[in-house]
Amino acid sequence: xxxxxxxxxxxxxxxxxxELNGLxxxxxxxxxxRNEGFEKAWYKxxxxxxxxxxxMPVPASYNDITQDPTLRDFIGWxxxxxxxxxxxxxxxxxxxxxxxxxxxxxxxxxxxVNGEKVTEHEGGHLPFEAEISSLIRKEPTKPCRITIxxxxxxxxxxxxxxxxxxxxxxxxxxDGFFVQNIDFDFFNYxxxxxxxxxxxxxxxxxxxxxxxxxxxxxTGLVRYKVSVQGGFNNTLNITLMDKDGHxxxxxxxxxxxxxxxxxxxxxxxxxxxxxxYLYSMKVRQHTSTYEDEYTLPVGIRTINVTNTQFLINNxxxxxxxxxxxxxxxxRGRGFDWxxxxxxxxxxxxxxxxxxxxxxxxxxxxxxxxxxxxxxxxIDECPGxxxxxxRSFRNASLSHHLVVMDELVRRDxxxxxxxMWSVANEPASEMPPAEFYFKTLIxxxxxxxxxxxxxxxxxxxxxxxxxxxxxxxxCANSYFAWYFDQGRLDIIPLQLSTHFENWYRKYQxxxxxxxxxxxxxPGLHMDPPMMFTEEYQNALLQSYHDVFDQKRNQYxxxxxxxxxxxxxTSQGIYRVVGNKKGxxxxxxxxxxxxxxxxxxxxxxxxxxx
Ligand code: GCB
Numbered sequence: 001x002x003x004x005x006x007x008x009x010x011x012x013x014x015x016x017x018x019e020l021n022g023l024x025x026x027x028x029x030x031x032x033x034r035n036e037g038f039e040k041a042w043y044k045x046x047x048x049x050x051x052x053x054x055x056m057p058v059p060a061s062y063n064d065i066t067q068d069p070t071l072r073d074f075i076g077w078x079x080x081x082x083x084x085x086x087x088x089x090x091x092x093x094x095x096x097x098x099x100x101x102x103x104x105x106x107x108x109x110x111x112x113v114n115g116e117k118v119t120e121h122e123g124g125h126l127p128f129e130a131e132i133s134s135l136i137r138k139e140p141t142k143p144c145r146i147t148i149x150x151x152x153x154x155x156x157x158x159x160x161x162x163x164x165x166x167x168x169x170x171x172x173x174x175d176g177f178f179v180q181n182i183d184f185d186f187f188n189y190x191x192x193x194x195x196x197x198x199x200x201x202x203x204x205x206x207x208x209x210x211x212x213x214x215x216x217x218x219t220g221l222v223r224y225k226v227s228v229q230g231g232f233n234n235t236l237n238i239t240l241m242d243k244d245g246h247x248x249x250x251x252x253x254x255x256x257x258x259x260x261x262x263x264x265x266x267x268x269x270x271x272x273x274x275x276x277y278l279y280s281m282k283v284r285q286h287t288s289t290y291e292d293e294y295t296l297p298v299g300i301r302t303i304n305v306t307n308t309q310f311l312i313n314n315x316x317x318x319x320x321x322x323x324x325x326x327x328x329x330x331r332g333r334g335f336d337w338x339x340x341x342x343x344x345x346x347x348x349x350x351x352x353x354x355x356x357x358x359x360x361x362x363x364x365x366x367x368x369x370x371x372x373x374x375x376x377x378i379d380e381c382p383g384x385x386x387x388x389x390r391s392f393r394n395a396s397l398s399h400h401l402v403v404m405d406e407l408v409r410r411d412x413x414x415x416x417x418x419m420w421s422v423a424n425e426p427a428s429e430m431p432p433a434e435f436y437f438k439t440l441i442x443x444x445x446x447x448x449x450x451x452x453x454x455x456x457x458x459x460x461x462x463x464x465x466x467x468x469x470x471x472x473x474c475a476n477s478y479f480a481w482y483f484d485q486g487r488l489d490i491i492p493l494q495l496s497t498h499f500e501n502w503y504r505k506y507q508x509x510x511x512x513x514x515x516x517x518x519x520x521p522g523l524h525m526d527p528p529m530m531f532t533e534e535y536q537n538a539l540l541q542s543y544h545d546v547f548d549q550k551r552n553q554y555x556x557x558x559x560x561x562x563x564x565x566x567x568t569s570q571g572i573y574r575v576v577g578n579k580k581g582x583x584x585x586x587x588x589x590x591x592x593x594x595x596x597x598x599x600x601x602x603x604x605x606x607x608x
Contacts, residue, residue, distance in 0.1 A: 005208025061332025103194025319557025
């Protein structure tokens, strides 16, 4: 079990937030063993005193910011630093708790404040934090110096896994030459990807909240659990309000239930005229000295899965959506509001009701938007590219379990999240896969009893070993692309057979969790040829014909690969990145965007 909650930092009468985004000092440790920063203890003095620095924006991947190819492809430790003035009242008031939080950094991070280590964290895409109250009180008049070292090296035990290969043939490679091998298809962007914040809470504070919702006829039920840390003898008052701020229900104590008469359920976009309805649950705690308040948005809805259907609020839900990436020009995987809002507008224009966070957890702000807009989410952990048999070892599994702990802790309260995906395209045909996925999925279900669990597979049904444990089969396929290249005419037969095999083996609902074709925008050919916009369209159309035949049986959704073009490592299969987007990387439509838009709005009318 993890230590403490990870509530999204929020301002209230008792809490303050200070963003530390902007320009930080930055240096990549280019020494041969990448270890000079530790040998010379760069964190002890200002980074500017131990060598040259450049300006680096936070949040952003550092890779595409400069013209230097060695920084783009850098592997090892990079160092970030900035100084910040902490408001005097945060320091003078001993009852104020000051927390330093990093929204995410890729991949391994160590954090120092004024030269003292405050925390370290393994894994990108998820937040970590450290209380620094006592530290900043030691030198109350000085600005506080925050140093963060981040290492993007992937090993067989990281998620995603990777290996470092040293090229020892000195007739072909210079001394110390190495490459990082990865088994996943996106650029290994690195750096501080999400906001760095300082925030305060009272010393006795609301540390975590969990809600589970249900309803019967017109009455909703919100069960809650609150944990408070920092002291005892507190009183907890819980108040639920509707969207207009009107009182709905209240309760006291650290766990209980709230009854909602004439409940307004949380519905997906296009399934209801009022999607994304959110109540607010105000959690207020006080002792004789301390008061704290945290407000959690709550959507009341249920999720159930049968052998053939995916049910939201007991109604069959059909996923017509996309797979995405956190990826864009210049900023890489860095958090960017204009991009996020643009993507939501494009998704709504397309008639998208759902997406999968391929292949890692996205920023919390994105999930909050999904809650408000009614966009349904399959929340995927960074378990992508588990293909080497050594990645099924105990150490890898242990880390994978911890990542699921962190993911569920962060995202458990989002009504938009309807299913966990523990992995993408693992080698699920290998013998150790059975124990690995059994353990991983049982663990995830123990953490959250309210949501189905899946992993996304590319295996053939007869080879797969992890499927018995999933609630929904999420199957990727690339017929007439990676196999039978250029032969669109095989899709009807191969795709139907594929579905029938999966259904026969497990009797679970099936989602086409990826399908698609690369299209270089502006490339045209009729009859269609691979890489043209026409071929991408024709391939999608052939898939859609099969989907429509299976839709009333066990087939419950389709997620195109991919929403937009995205960057990958260099290789002969990728022409400056993966071009399977229906939008370009700059978010302009290819022909396929119009085809899908027509289909999704039609599906919304037929299934919604
Ligand atoms: C897949 C992967 C995805 C790739 C895609 C492709 O099966 O899950 O990460 O980008 O295929 O285009 O090859």
